[in-house]
Amino acid sequence: MSAVGVGIDLVDVARIASMRLRYGDEFLKRNFCDFEIDYCGKFKSPDIHYAARFAAKEAIVKALGTGFSGGITPKSVGVKNGENGAPCAVLGDAAAKRLKEIGASKILISITHLKDYAEAIAIAEE
Structure with a gap:
């Protein structure tokens, strides 16, 4: 797999x-x-958990190369925890369409936070 998009964001809690x-x-x-x-x-x-999820949303739309535009809103890009506790991107229709347009099949995300800041990175992979 190779990366076709990457995004990172830092949010002040x-x-x-x-x-x-x-x-x-x-x-x-x-x-x-x-x-x-x-x-x-x-x-x-x-x-702190809202901040981490918002950072992930921003990182995801950066990896998609769109920001919040073209029908992609903060609410149409979500973050759930998988069975093992790892965060997983949940994409609405417009974001999923954009993912395919850039030649990616999935988005990997990682979230971290401290008392005052939350950060996330997203990688769109083929």
Whole structure:
């Protein structure tokens, strides 16, 4: 397999906390899938998990070469944990179409976070 796209993003956890405090459920419903809201909401400090997932969304759309455009929105690109706990990209129709257009068949993602920052990388592979 070879990489056809790569993306990376770093998110300030305090920024996500501020947006969540200011806009509440509207912010969450606009930017996160229901399964992401359920996952992050289980934690005592959910903002770091929201930040990590948002970083992954940004990294994914960078790997696709689109950003959030052409029908690809933050809510149409999601992150679930696989059976082994590893994060997996969940793509809506527009993102899946773009993945095929660039000659890729899957996106690999990795997420990490500390107290103040969350980071993710995404690699689109043939």
